[in-house]
Amino acid sequence: MAESKSQRGKTFVLLALMVTFGSSGDVLLSQGMKQLGGLHSWAPAKAIAFFARAFDSGTIWLAIGLLMLFLVSYMLVLSWADFSYVSPASAIGYVLVALMGYFFLGEQVPTTRWIGVSLICVGVFVVGGTHPSTTQNP
Amino acid sequence: MTPRTALFIGIIVVAGQLGDLSLSRAMKTIGEVHHFNPLNLLRVLVRAFRVKWMWIGVGLMAVAFFSLLALLSWANVSLVVPATAASYVVGAMGAQFLLGEHVNRERWVGVIIVCIGVALVCI
Numbered sequence: 001m002a003e004s005k006s007q008r009g010k011t012f013v014l015l016a017l018m019v020t021f022g023s024s025g026d027v028l029l030s031q032g033m034k035q036l037g038g039l040h041s042w043a044p045a046k047a048i049a050f051f052a053r054a055f056d057s058g059t060i061w062l063a064i065g066l067l068m069l070f071l072v073s074y075m076l077v078l079s080w081a082d083f084s085y086v087s088p089a090s091a092i093g094y095v096l097v098a099l100m101g102y103f104f105l106g107e108q109v110p111t112t113r114w115i116g117v118s119l120i121c122v123g124v125f126v127v128g129g130t131h132p133s134t135t136q137n138p
Numbered sequence: 139m140t141p142r143t144a145l146f147i148g149i150i151v152v153a154g155q156l157g158d159l160s161l162s163r164a165m166k167t168i169g170e171v172h173h174f175n176p177l178n179l180l181r182v183l184v185r186a187f188r189v190k191w192m193w194i195g196v197g198l199m200a201v202a203f204f205s206l207l208a209l210l211s212w213a214n215v216s217l218v219v220p221a222t223a224a225s226y227v228v229g230a231m232g233a234q235f236l237l238g239e240h241v242n243r244e245r246w247v248g249v250i251i252v253c254i255g256v257a258l259v260c261i
Contacts, residue, residue, distance in 0.1 A: 080170035083162040084233035084241045088226055088252040094259045116258030123251030134240035
């Protein structure tokens, strides 16, 4: 019972880290790529120059670092938790991004998106009520 | 939706989920991580990349990623991203039938609600 409780606790901590690193990495990557301007041609010379500029950007390196931390958290939580638990539970990241957009960036969030955000919260709550691990390690 | 668009959405969803399922299988081979000090985490990562399922997963995720890039070159993001919300259902089916996870009714209900919610958020 105590082991099950501690497993649930560390699952929640790693899910929180995954969502935080993943969402902030995505937002920074998007911001960094927008600062570069669009890639208008896939001609090899232009594409190489574009990606060389991308790797010169501090924002993009910060985003890559955060996304690597996301991947490590994801791998660690999957070492014990079910994929069918982690995958829907991590959808809470969409809620975080919508709330950050609304409260910090002053974005307009349409009604359908609020309905979606509410449904994700309900779905994650339902999935969160099940036990994180239902299999024995092979 | 053209047949080509539908085919690419299918490839993105299936390859992406099979990639994640392979990663999950690789990490289950490693076993539950109990110690989170940097040295042990490094050991876990090195061991993980020695498991063939990890590389199969990385390959499948790359297929999904490049298919997404290709699809976005002709299809609208407002169609593509909500459609890929189906990944949650495909992933849960894969977890049940390929990884042997016990997806009970409660978890299925949660997965389907999340799937609808994500589609609405992305519209």
